[in-house]
Amino acid sequence: MTDTVLFLLVDGLTNGLVYALLALSLVLVFTVTRVVNIAQGEYVMLGALTLADLLQGRMPGTLYLLIGGLVLCAVLDAGRWRRDWRRASLYTGGLIVAGVAALAVTRGALALQLPVIGMMAVALLLVAPLGALIYRFTVHPIPNASTIVFVIISVGVSMSVQGLGLLIWGANPYPVDPIAAGGVMMGPVFIPYQSFAILITALLAMGGLYLFSEFTLIGKALQASAMNRLGAQFCGIPVNLTGALAFLLAAAFSAVSGMLLAPLITANYEMGFMVGLKGFVGGAMGGLIDYPLSLLGVMIVGGLESTSAYVASAYRDVLVFSLLIPILLWRNTRARAEAR
Amino acid sequence: MTKLLEIANLTVGYGEAIAIDDISFSVARGEFVTFIGPNGAGKTTLLNSLMGVLQQTSGTVTFGGEDLKALKPEARVARGIVIVPERRELFPGLSVEDHLRLGAFLRRHEGRAKMAAALERIYALLPKLKERRKQLAGTLSGGEQQMVAVGRALMAEPQLLMLDEPSTGLAPRITEEIFEAIDRLKATGMTGIIVEQNAHLALSVADRGFVLEVGNVVASGGAESLRQDPRVLAAYLGAGDRYREAMTGTETIPRAEEEG
């Protein structure tokens, strides 16, 4: 019995950590831009499949997505600089340099056959900028649209990106090497090294976000925009800069989450949606604004999931999601009491 | 004196409602002007429109020779127009020093030494902020929050400092402290617009004043002469004659004329 409990605990914790990165992404995006990003899970898929490609020595399709996005960005912004040739050439030049750099880094990494960690870094470099590009294409043009419009737009983004995933990688699942193979017996429970890797990477990522937010001025600006948009504008902080940055960081976090998850479940083009959903459920328990509560939320989701899988696997989702409602009712009463 | 800010026939509205109705004035470099008037006179609307948060309906606003019309708030900050907003608009979870650093966000490439020097200048002007430098803004008292808002604005090295109701909700002693800091700023040659409900307070720091009443300037002049002006009291407490005459029982109501 204790064995089972221990196993479930470890399993739930591992799941929870993976969803935690996603929940953090959602909270980050929502607080800074007020967008409930249904497409967040797609970066999980992109991260996992990009890593799979890199580990098998193939040029990842993500690179072409990135270059296509940069070109589209240059086209859309061409009009903005019509009269200012210096800034126009600087801007376009920057986009070209970014594209070439991405290509060079990818080729270099493939030639050097970097270890898993190195390839993860390269994959991150390819996926994260996509977040900022998506912001430029879908949020930047209509800053004052309603929540529901952004929700549906992000559904559209999710569909397109998932379709692109299918187009690039096909429907087959890809195996992804873990950061470390094997595992260790701790007392009665076998714990794979990947679980430790997930724990360490997740903590590093969260620690990184913390350091960035606390010790850089840009990080502070991001926090400031999340706390008070108008106040941030009065400081001269451009809304579009922080919005794009939030999307970029969120894409990075979700991609890391995908790269950690992939070795456990194999990567495929439709893995993002369900993971995204669970991250959303966790994040939404904190009202999409509260980081610690969101972490608690995803841990609850992770725990419920592994427990219900053990109890009655057919009713797994039913149980997880039915248990959510009482939790929500409780949270709602608390939130209202705090508002008073 | 050169004109830093020139405003001609400025009209600002929320949708169809006119909040600022065809106002013209200018502010010279090194001058402090004030807009006084009761609540709802359009004082905050005026500053928000100068800041670019509200779109102007018509008229022109020229700052240092440049038309501001198309500029977003952050671009106006970059040109040196900085506001201390009425509701302070602080970041509750950030420390006092964070606020000051963020105030200098657009000057972040000037280097550490300059930032440190700028911080020291603010701490010298508002010593209380130095004591509280590590404290989160959300936990400060109202007066301290007001000082943070002032300090944050000054960190941007404004050409034009706009203060929106700096005395709102503050105890007289704290208000005095804030206004002493404004006095010192003025002595350094700072240009400013101060908007206040507390007329006596505002006229004590300003060189010139304008009395706003529901979107219109009803009186203006040197601070000293406005202090004695009966129109100031009337703007706040109203005479009521215009309405008393208009009311003669229950005859059918004529439709309000289209725009008067």
Add this chain to the structure above:
Amino acid sequence: MNARAMLALAVSAVLLIVPWLLPSFYVGIFAYAGIYALAAVGLVLLLQAGQISLGQGAFMGLGAYGSALVARAYGVDTMVTLIGSVCATALIAALIGFITLRLRGHYLPLATLAYGIALAGVFTAWHEVTGGASGLDKIPPLRLFGFELLDDRLYTQLIWTITLLTVLGLSRLRTSRTGRAIATLEAHDGLARAFGVDTTVLRVKVFVFSAVLAALGGALYVHLLRFVSPSPFALLTSFKLLIMAVVGGPMSAAGGVVGALAMEGAQWTLQDVLARWGLSGNLEVIVFGLILVVVLLKWPQGLWPAVERWLPKPSLRSREGDSLPRSTLSANRDEVLLRLDDIGIRFGGLQALKGVNMELRRGEFVGLIGPNGAGKTTLFSIISGLLRQTTGRVTLFGRPLTADHTLIRQGMARTFQHVQLMPDLSLIENVALGAYCRTRAGFIRGLLALDGEENRQALASARAALERVGLAAEADLAAGSLPLGKQRIVEIARALVADPQILLLDEPAAGLRFSEKLTLVRILRQLQAEHVTILLVEHDMELVMGCVERLVVLDRGRIIAAGSPQDVQADPAVIAAYLGGGRDKAA
């Protein structure tokens, strides 16, 4: 019959003939489009009431499984099972709605997502009964009064007839008493309650009706397909329906139909075109997603408003004849209507009001003034039942103050500091909301247009009120198109339709021009002559001084002066509170 109705009739006729013109493969697609439209129309109503649901697919599933399983297992007539299944879903929805509709913010959509997934999960997991993921076949066909509906074209006509009748009913509902109340639910909860709408109950009703449409769609779906499996009712369908509602335009029931046709049309056209070009099916979803993004970037309000701009205007409902009767108010000026005893309220550490005593006698015109932050708004909120005082007692007509949505029935109406009108509705519709507390027709009567006489009276009263305030000529303009000054006057007209004895006015002159203020003052004077009691909170001192009989001055949460305008104007405490004490060292 006006041009709009003829056009609607013509379009409906085309939609009903289309099944006979299509190749049989497309008949099925067209039938499903009709079913989606029905469920999406339900979602549109829900969105209008400010609720986002990701559980609509699950309600379709409940309707579908309920009818299919009972009909298959017990051989019960499918018309009976269909109706029974829809009723059962309504009960379940009422229960779920009762539990979840108290949720706010993101918690509500999250809850819909939760039960949506959970219910859909049951369809798969309970395979002894539902056949699990592989589903059940041999579902009996639909029998209508003993006639077996086996022809797909006929069935498709039935589906579209139901969908179109629903749209017709909902467009009637929109201009009914309940419809006006629903329109306030999204953005104006306080407004709805101030005019006597029990918003909690109304929200549940809207939720149940929307679930009924989904369940009906689901049941029609299984008896058409004659096969039931969980996948059509999974989360993806809920998303699809939400997309249809938002893309079509959640402002109007027709938006649901437009959205369903546009989305289904786009999907099948894409599939066709891409296949013809020899491109892989993978492209379809990519392009579909892109279209979705681009359409919403271009038309954030949805497609229907973009189409409707070109259509003739709908006909107006009658507002001729008698108004609702107005009560004659007594002229006894000694009667105390509202009484505040020692009112105090704390917010956290802040004592916002302390020891406030005040009386409002019949026919009085009292002004409540004070500088910024004096506590006027707080006091106003306590009187109108939105806030509860920490200490003291409020007595209205001799009884303790009750819940906010009951006050208007007792005779106390109000206007709002920030104008609360439905910007897309006409003036007369906005004003007719004032009659909510004096009329009775509910959801069903509104839907079936059985509210004719009563609705006519309400609209006639609204028109009369608009005439009184001088806005009769603008009665059919959208409220949002009027200048703010007139919008404020509209608020007063709306309050008048409720036939109040006490009128609370919260800064009615803010943002008005002088000519508009003059109109306002004249209206108020006329009301006073009719013995309506008025409490006015206002910043424009000239206006206040010029029209009230008595003033109460608040400063820092306490009453610092009370009396005639002349006395108050000369009161040194008032002058100090308004102009400020200045500085010790000053001058």
